[in-house]
Amino acid sequence: xxxxxxxxxxxxxxxxxxxxxxxxxxxxxxxxxxxxxxxxxxxxxxxxxxxxxxxxxxxxxxxxxxxxxxxxxxxxxxxxxxxxxxxxxxxxxxxxxxxxxxxxxxxxxxxxxxxxxxxxxxxxxxxxxxxxxxxxxxxxxxxxxxxxxxxxxxxxxxxxxxxxxxxxxxxxxxxxxxxxxxxxxxxxxxxxxxxxxxxxxxxxxxxxxxxxxxxxxxxxxxxxxxxxxxxxxxxxxxxxxxxxxxxxxxxxxxxxxxxxxxxxxxxxxxxxxxxxxxxxxxxxxxxxxxxxxxxxxxxxxxxxxxxxxxxxxxxxxxxxxxxxxxxxxxxxxxxxxxxxxxxxxxxxxxxx
Amino acid sequence: xxxxxxxxxxxxxxxxxxxxxxxxxxxxxxxxxxxxxxxxxxxxxxxxxxxxxxxxxxxxxxxxxxxxxxxxxxxxxxxxxxxxxxxxxxxxxxxxxxxxxxxxxxxxxxxxxxxxxxxxxxxxxxxx
Numbered sequence: 487x488x489x490x491x492x493x494x495x496x497x498x499x500x501x502x503x504x505x506x507x508x509x510x511x512x513x514x515x516x517x518x519x520x521x522x523x524x525x526x527x528x529x530x531x532x533x534x535x536x537x538x539x540x541x542x543x544x545x546x547x548x549x550x551x552x553x554x555x556x557x558x559x560x561x562x563x564x565x566x567x568x569x570x571x572x573x574x575x576x577x578x579x580x581x582x583x584x585x586x587x588x589x590x591x592x593x594x595x596x597x598x599x600x601x602x603x604x605x606x607x608x609x610x611x612x613x614x615x616x617x618x619x620x621x622x623x624x625x626x627x628x629x630x631x632x633x634x635x636x637x638x639x640x641x642x643x644x645x646x647x648x649x650x651x652x653x654x655x656x657x658x659x660x661x662x663x664x665x666x667x668x669x670x671x672x673x674x675x676x677x678x679x680x681x682x683x684x685x686x687x688x689x690x691x692x693x694x695x696x697x698x699x700x701x702x703x704x705x706x707x708x709x710x711x712x713x714x715x716x717x718x719x720x721x722x723x724x725x726x727x728x729x730x731x732x733x734x735x736x737x738x739x740x741x742x743x744x745x746x747x748x749x750x751x752x753x754x755x756x757x758x759x760x761x762x763x764x765x766x767x768x769x770x771x772x773x774x775x776x777x778x779x780x781x782x783x784x785x786x787x788x789x790x791x792x793x794x795x796x797x798x799x800x801x802x803x804x805x806x807x808x809x810x811x812x813x814x815x816x817x818x819x820x821x822x823x824x825x826x827x828x829x830x831x832x833x834x835x836x837x838x
Numbered sequence: 839x840x841x842x843x844x845x846x847x848x849x850x851x852x853x854x855x856x857x858x859x860x861x862x863x864x865x866x867x868x869x870x871x872x873x874x875x876x877x878x879x880x881x882x883x884x885x886x887x888x889x890x891x892x893x894x895x896x897x898x899x900x901x902x903x904x905x906x907x908x909x910x911x912x913x914x915x916x917x918x919x920x921x922x923x924x925x926x927x928x929x930x931x932x933x934x935x936x937x938x939x940x941x942x943x944x945x946x947x948x949x950x951x952x953x954x955x956x957x958x959x960x961x962x963x964x965x966x
Contacts, residue, residue: 496908563858563892563894563896564892568858568892570855570889570892571889571890571891571892572890574889574890575853575857575890606861663845664845666910666911666912667844667845667911668853668910668915669857669910670942714850717851719846719849719850719851720845720846722842722846722849722850724844736950757963757966758960759963759966760962767962769963830882
């Protein structure tokens with residue numbers, strides 16, 4: 487048999503076939519790997535957090551809701567009840583439900599033709615507004631609250647690294663995962679199929695619009711609480727080494743040391759093994775005067791030195807104010823916000 | 839490093855991971871007796887106490903009763919409550935309500951440790 491996929495001769499014994507008088511098989515492709523069908527699209531688990539526990543495979547398949555002609559997951563649930571439950575879960579009041587409904591309505595849902603039989607009970611009344619304005623406000627709010635939080639929690643960190651952390655918390659896959667896990671995705675009213683990875687923006691917009699909704703209805707402290715509880719809480723357990731990418735660590739270290747008035751950085755080889763082998767290990771420490779700032783190991787002296795400088799910077803950046811660790815409280819008072827506190831004038835690298 | 843709950847639930851705020859319960863029962867079957875009693879007595883109170891859950895009650899004539907739970911993580915779990923008493927049904931529902939929504943996993947070993955090596959692993963610098 488000649489395979490139409492990989493153009494190889496198929497390993498079926500024609501002798502056996504003729505002995506058993508079997509009909510020729512109907513398929514025309516062999517079973518080699520090159521002829522298997524293409525890999526199915528990935529389920530919508532996002533981000534590099536490596537969270538193997540979560541499994542969105544079992545999200546029920548999408549289908550068109552016959553009453554409203556919209557793409558929906560699941561089968562027999564009542565939209566209004568689910569909306570009510572979402573409001574209670576996220577802390578909205580009952581009076582806010584219309585605005586919450588607006589926050590979940592994507593623009594594409596308003597451009598559809600009215601379907602017949604629209605007066606079925608339980609069909610969501612599509613409000614005449616969509617969530618673009620709310621999500622526009624929400625995006626800025628979320629960025630502001632996250633920035634405020636990071637500035638407060640990491641007083642010694644450079645702005646580039648803060649930007650890296652903010653990007654880690656606020657990129658589309660991360661926010662989409664957040665939205666899924668709050669149960670918001672099921673209730674988004676939209677004409678587009680949301681299980682497509684390119685439609686993550688719609689999901690993220692719904693979340694941002696929900697934050698804006700809270701802000702408008704209950705004030706900035708409620709919105710800040712939401713962002714702190716659901717978005718910045720993802721910082722717990724995250725290794726900053728993976729999140730912060732330091733572009734020029736040597737320059738950063740030099741500028742920090744000179745601003746603190748400490749002696750220039752010097753790297754010294756501490757330990758080594760296997761120098762003449764294929765896999766040497768060097769342990770290099772970076773010193774400022776007599777003080778060891780950081781240690782790093784690597785397969786070459788240069789790499790080890792870079793690791794040492796990066797370790798020193800991470801130790802410096804990751805100093806947090808003791809009072810601001812998770813669980814976070816007392817953020818509701820506006821007067822608590824002052825990022826640029828007068829520096830406490832000891833060598834911050836003095837606490838090792 | 840400590841193991842965190844999925845999506846860091848509980849680190850700052852805890853939200854109940856159960857989002858939807860569907861109680862399916864048969865009006866006449868004997869195996870549904872317990873859940874019928876639960877439905878006539880307790881379910882309204884339960885739904886009122888848990889406004890973040892939606893509880894659906896569906897009839898499935900001629901079949902054994904069951905509870906389908908859907909979690910925020912997208913997983914679902916089906917619990918057969920055939921021939922159970924009211925207390926057992928309530929117990930299962932309470933178990934679902936406090937569940938984390940992770941799929942039930944068969945543990946390969948009955949133990950877990952973050953420090954498998956007592957004296958420390960060998961490194962090239964151990965005896966230098």
